[in-house]
Amino acid sequence: AQSVTQLDSHVSVSEGTPVLLRCNYSSSYSPSLFWYVQHPNKGLQLLLKYTSAATLVKGINGFEAEFKKSETSFHLTKPSAHMSDAAEYFCVVSDVERDDKIIFGKGTRLHILP
Amino acid sequence: DAGVTQSPTHLIKTRGQHVTLRCSPISGHKSVSWYQQVLGQGPQFIFQYYEKEERGRGNFPDRFSARQFPNYSSELNVNALLLGDSALYLCASSFLSRMNTEAFFGQGTRLTVV
Numbered sequence: 001a002q003s004v005t006q007l008d009s010h011v012s013v014s015e016g017t018p019v020l021l022r023c024n025y026s027s028s029y030s031p032s033l034f035w036y037v038q039h040p041n042k043g044l045q046l047l048l049k050y051t052s053a054a055t056l057v058k059g060i061n062g063f064e065a066e067f068k069k070s071e072t073s074f075h076l077t078k079p080s081a082h083m084s085d086a087a088e089y090f091c092v093v094s095d096v097e098r099d100d101k102i103i104f105g106k107g108t109r110l111h112i113l114p
Numbered sequence: 115d116a117g118v119t120q121s122p123t124h125l126i127k128t129r130g131q132h133v134t135l136r137c138s139p140i141s142g143h144k145s146v147s148w149y150q151q152v153l154g155q156g157p158q159f160i161f162q163y164y165e166k167e168e169r170g171r172g173n174f175p176d177r178f179s180a181r182q183f184p185n186y187s188s189e190l191n192v193n194a195l196l197l198g199d200s201a202l203y204l205c206a207s208s209f210l211s212r213m214n215t216e217a218f219f220g221q222g223t224r225l226t227v228v
Contacts, residue, residue, distance in 0.1 A: 046217070102159060
């Protein structure tokens with residue numbers, strides 16, 4: 001069975017400092033992994049996805065994530081936080097070979113301090 | 115171009131009643147998925163439809179049902195509403211049937227059961 005764990009429910013960083021949102025997954029097969037962002041009163045937007053190509057994935061708005069199979073992790077990073085990055089972030093896993101339903105993590109609320 | 119549209123945006127129902135939520139996918143998308151997002155949690159997968167056929171079902175009771183129409187729009191029906199059904203219901207559309215492809219989300223329908 002697949003699962004995803006977001007290790008922090010809330011993360012606070014100062015504007016201009018690096019962002020790290022942690023995600024660990026469990027999957028029996030080759031997973032597809034995604035990060036989605038949800039701004040207040042807006043729909044979910046895809047930030048980036050990993051589907052067995054390059055392990056370092058670059059997404060929109062300066063975000064990137066690295067797939068580490070040995071650590072079963074897919075952490076989201078950004079070198080310099082901006083006030084507009086304040087939102088809820090969801091790590092998502094799906095098993096490619098089984099074409100199974102996708103599983104969302106519980107989310108990490110990112111707070112940006114001025 | 116219109117994104118995924120959902121109606122209504124907000125809804126208040128009484129326990130025991132029935133509700134129908136509607137979703138129009140992005141033009142050209144043949145797959146529609148439904149998710150339930152309880153406050154403070156990540157979205158949970160309910161159904162996926164592709165070409166009017168059910169392709170996946172999450173762990174939800176039979177009170178939940180859905181269908182997809184020839185124009186690829188979709189309805190989610192919930193019978194015998196419970197207080198615990200109060201949530202944001204999200205619809206997502208994608209071009210392909212595989213659930214690990216990018217999904218585009220609507221802004222959701224906020225259902226409150228009183």
